[in-house]
Amino acid sequence: MGAGKSSVGHALGQRLNWVFEDLDNRIEQREGRTVAGIFMEAGESGFREAEHHALTAVVEELRAGSFRIVALGGGAFIQQNNASLMKASGVPIVFLDAPVEELWQRCCTQAAASGAERPLLRSQHQFHELYEARRKAYLKAPLRIQTSGRSVDEIAAEIAERLALQPMGIRTEQGEVE
Numbered sequence: 001m002g003a004g005k006s007s008v009g010h011a012l013g014q015r016l017n018w019v020f021e022d023l024d025n026r027i028e029q030r031e032g033r034t035v036a037g038i039f040m041e042a043g044e045s046g047f048r049e050a051e052h053h054a055l056t057a058v059v060e061e062l063r064a065g066s067f068r069i070v071a072l073g074g075g076a077f078i079q080q081n082n083a084s085l086m087k088a089s090g091v092p093i094v095f096l097d098a099p100v101e102e103l104w105q106r107c108c109t110q111a112a113a114s115g116a117e118r119p120l121l122r123s124q125h126q127f128h129e130l131y132e133a134r135r136k137a138y139l140k141a142p143l144r145i146q147t148s149g150r151s152v153d154e155i156a157a158e159i160a161e162r163l164a165l166q167p168m169g170i171r172t173e174q175g176e177v178e
Contacts (some may be wrong), residue, residue, distance in 0.1 A: 001127075002106035003096035004147050004155065005071035011156035012069050017167045019068040023076060026054045035073075050078055055082055059089045066170055074130075078137040092163050095141035096155070098148045100131045 006022055013020035024035050027050050031038055032168060038047045047157065058070055076082050077093070086093055098106075104127055138144075147155050160164070 001074050002103035002110070003098055004095060004106075007152045008096060008147070008155045008159070009069045009071040011152045012159055013167075015153075015156050015160055015167065016067070016069075016165055019066075020031060020071070021058070021068055022071045023054055023058065024073050026058065028050055030054055046053065048075070051076055052079065052081055052085075055085060059085055059091065062091050063089060074134060075140070078134050083137065083140065092143065093141045094159055094163075095137070095138045095144045096147050097144050097145070100128050102148055103131065104128070 009020045028034055031050050
């Protein structure tokens, strides 16, 4: 949370002329309720099941030739079934990293600006513990990009360069070439 997945994903999608998608949005559309609603009604295990189904669909689309940038929620990659699925798919996986204190500040600023209540922002200590617990899994991503003090465009450019990604023809919302 706060690493810049959505901002960088949008910028990278624009740079490459690829579709950007947040996996949580796909989950909400598929389930017909918000992520918070899924957690309330089905618990974390119900959400993780829905998340895995949505990720499986995305991976199948990518294997079929769809070009898109997908931002995963903070807990998606730490689930072994998701990490295995992504690794087996061969799709590039990027970990956007920053010091936990900077992530905390970014999240607090975003929450204040949007007026959204973020349960993980109730305790800085809890936020730090979650970061440390998840970071071990994140470090298994093949590409790690340091985002601290950098602009969104600069980070997107580095990802494109390091993965040798080139802009493609015009893409539809489904990620198909027109």
